[in-house]
């Protein structure tokens with residue numbers, strides 16, 4: 066047992082709840098009909114009969130047609146939004162975390178650790194709580210959205226804010242895992258990617274084909290790596306007959322993959338993707354090049370415009386990073402990207418399809434939501450006062 070595990074007095078206890086297969090089955094059944102991505106896509110995942118499944122019934126997120134956005138961009142494409150904010154902890158991270166924490170438990174780890182801009186930590190904290198193992202999270206101090214921090218704390222994780230960036234936090238975590246028996250829960254852990262690829266399985270299963278274009282925000286680049294893996298795997302297995310063009314979207318002030326070199330002081334309102342040196346850099350470039358895609362940068366203003374559009378015209382509340390994919394769609398549409406890409410791609414006349422991944426829920430970052438609106442002053446508790454206020458509001462339009 067490692068020194069740290071002894072210090073945390075966790076040695077030997079393990080997870081009683083997960084001890085027997087029958088308990089596991091009961092936990093799984095307690096989830097209802099949809100029993101999580103491991104249950105549904107087991108044969109594509111590194112899961113054996115001896116893996117204890119730690120699930121919060123993640124996945125099965127909605128794929129929503131976005132007609133207001135279609136009308137706005139006027140690109141003659143069907144636009145679908147994969148709303149990953151409906152995962153149990155409010156982001157796509159749960160797909161990878163169910164696999165990573167299940168495997169950590171199988172290997173008898175007593176502690177999991179991750180560096181995070183927020184969502185990984187919220188997810189790790191929840192799945193470690195379910196698995197009854199300790200969770201340590203290292204975050205850049207002052208740069209994590211409030212909802213995510215509150216999740217990590219509520220789930221009882223040990224929070225280590227550092228006076229540094231996400232990239233520095235990840236370096237520290239990497240070094241610790243080299244010397245301590247602690248499960249690495251970042252997407253450097255390949256098992257996280259295996260779980261995350263299931264988002265595209267769901268997209269293909271719902272559409273009965275692959276989309277023509279797949280657009281997603283990129284930070285540490287684990288997710289774009291996993292989605293491209295997923296498409297290629299479904300293609301190899303004959304479930305789809307074409308592959309999409311992969312489009313990654315970074316924030317302008319944190320766009321190392323666009324400018325081709327690390328960014329020392331990344332800055333963006335989309336704190337989830339405020340990353341200057343992505344761990345999966347090479348794989349992201351491979352996904353771009355193999356699919357004939359692109360990785361672009363959008364400004365914070367473009368992110369906020371997409372954030373408001375999603376909330377006010379599509380009824381979908383996402384965190385700023387989650388809106389980056391739609392900001393990218395709008396930008397590329399204006400630049401005529403899709404017309405030229407489609408001309409090359411196919412001439413069979415069917416309406417092309419684009420999927421934008423909305424990676425995290427808007428409640429993750431209530432401070433940004435509040436800062437973009439103003440809270441009205443309270444008024445007297447009378448019918449007249451409320452009607453007067455409504456009238457004034459309608460007149461303002």
Ligand code: F0G
Pocket residue numbers: 156180181182183184185186252282283284285286287288289337338384386387424425
């Ligand atoms: N969108 C959201 C909401 C995220 O939280 C992240 C990453 C991304 C997009 C980008 O995914 O890093 O795989 O390219 N969040 C990580 C975290 C870094 O720590 O929560 P990526």
